[in-house]
Amino acid sequence: AQKITQTQPGMFVQEKEAVTLDCTYDTSDPSYGLFWYKQPSSGEMIFLIYQGSYDQQNATEGRYSLNFQKARKSANLVISASQLGDSAMYFCAMREGHQAGTALIFGKGTTLSVSS
Amino acid sequence: GAVVSQHPSRVICKSGTSVKIECRSLDFQATTMFWYRQFPKQSLMLMATSNEGSKATYEQGVEKDKFLINHASLTLSTLTVTSAHPEDSSFYICSAPGIAGGYNEQFFGPGTRLTVL
Numbered sequence: 001a002q003k004i005t006q007t008q009p010g011m012f013v014q015e016k017e018a019v020t021l022d023c024t025y026d027t028s029d030p031s032y033g034l035f036w037y038k039q040p041s042s043g044e045m046i047f048l049i050y051q052g053s054y055d056q057q058n059a060t061e062g063r064y065s066l067n068f069q070k071a072r073k074s075a076n077l078v079i080s081a082s083q084l085g086d087s088a089m090y091f092c093a094m095r096e097g098h099q100a101g102t103a104l105i106f107g108k109g110t111t112l113s114v115s116s
Numbered sequence: 117g118a119v120v121s122q123h124p125s126r127v128i129c130k131s132g133t134s135v136k137i138e139c140r141s142l143d144f145q146a147t148t149m150f151w152y153r154q155f156p157k158q159s160l161m162l163m164a165t166s167n168e169g170s171k172a173t174y175e176q177g178v179e180k181d182k183f184l185i186n187h188a189s190l191t192l193s194t195l196t197v198t199s200a201h202p203e204d205s206s207f208y209i210c211s212a213p214g215i216a217g218g219y220n221e222q223f224f225g226p227g228t229r230l231t232v233l
Contacts, residue, residue, distance in 0.1 A: 033219065043207055045160075045224035052219055091159065100213035101148040106160045114138040 003027065004094050006107035013082045013114055020067070021077040021110045023092030033095045034075040035104060040088040048090075051075055084113045114115065118144045122225035129200055130233055137195045145190035146212035149224070151183075154207040155195030165175045166185045166193040200232040 001092045006025045013019040025034065036048040051066045059066040067076040080087060089111050093104040119142040129135050139149055145167045152160040164185050165173040172185035184196040184205075197204055209227040213220055 035222070037224075043154075043209075043227040043229070045209065045211075047221065047224075047226075050217070050219055050221065063119045063218060089157075095220065095222075098220065100215070101161045101165075102213075104160075104211075104222055105162075109157075109160045111157075 002107075003096075003105045004092055004107035006092055006110050008110045009108075010111045012114065013112065015084060015114060015116050017080060018080045018113065019082055021079070021090050021092075021112065023075045023077065023107060025073050025075060025092075025094050026095050027073075027094065031096075031098045033098070034066070034068070035093040035095070036064070036077045037091045037093060038076075038088045039088075039091060039109075040111050045091075051076065064092045079112075082112075084114050086114060087112060087114045117143075118216065118223045119223040120210065120212050122208075122210055122228050124228060126229045126231075128231045128233065130213045131201050132199055134196055134198045135200055135230060137197075137208055137210075138151075139193045139195070139212075141191045141212045141214075141223070141227050144214050146188060146193075146214070148213060149187060149193040150211045150213075151193075151195050152211070154209060154227075156207075157228075160209060163195075168179060168193075197230065200230070202232045205230055205232045212218045212225070217229065 008096045015043045032053045038046040065078045099110040121140045123138045130155045149166040151163045166187040174180045187193045211222045211224045
């Protein structure tokens with residue numbers, strides 16, 4: 001079974017609109033971390049936001065917020081006021097456990113296209 | 117924030133040759149580094165975990181004799197693609213774990229695009 005599921009291969013949004021990118025995860029470890037990364041065409045992985053499994057509040061970073069629903073095992077990324085520069089591939093990832101030396105497991109990604 | 121570099125950023129080689137990719141943590145020490153491979157428009161797939169001073173741990177299906185990993189120091193891990201073939205053409209990304217904002221994060225290198233002719 002997939003540990004990270006991103007069901008939207010592609011999303012289209014107009015500038016200044018908000019968009020939600022879906023992510024569900026599967027783990028039996030009570031301690032885990034959830035990450036969102038942006039990957040533009042250059043290939044670099046740009047960290048956007050992090051949510052720990054014990055965090056009580058949803059994470060926010062500027063225009064990015066994470067809608068964390070632990071019981072449903074979902075961690076959707078919300079981008080408010082989309083900009084043309086937001087066009088990129090977006091990956092949801094999970095680290096099981098709290099140790100730093102554990103690799104991330106990535107979803108298949110969602111390609112976001114922002115139009116003017 | 118912590119910086120991870122990769123060299124080269126892009127390499128083109130002939131089939132049958134070997135290619136070495138370096139991954140460096142510039143301002144922090146990394147006893148562990150991770151190597152990922154990404155095909156166009158696909159996800160990052162973990163290839164192996166590189167451990168300083170010991171053997172790398174390879175994921176199932178990754179040929180350890182083909183993808184040689186050496187973690188020579190606390191700031192350098194290398195991936196050597198031996199006898200490269202066109203099917204090895206891919207985007208290779210390394211990462212190193214570190215602490216940022218009070219939690220364990222992964223710092224990614226900019227990636228190396230390998231094209232095997």
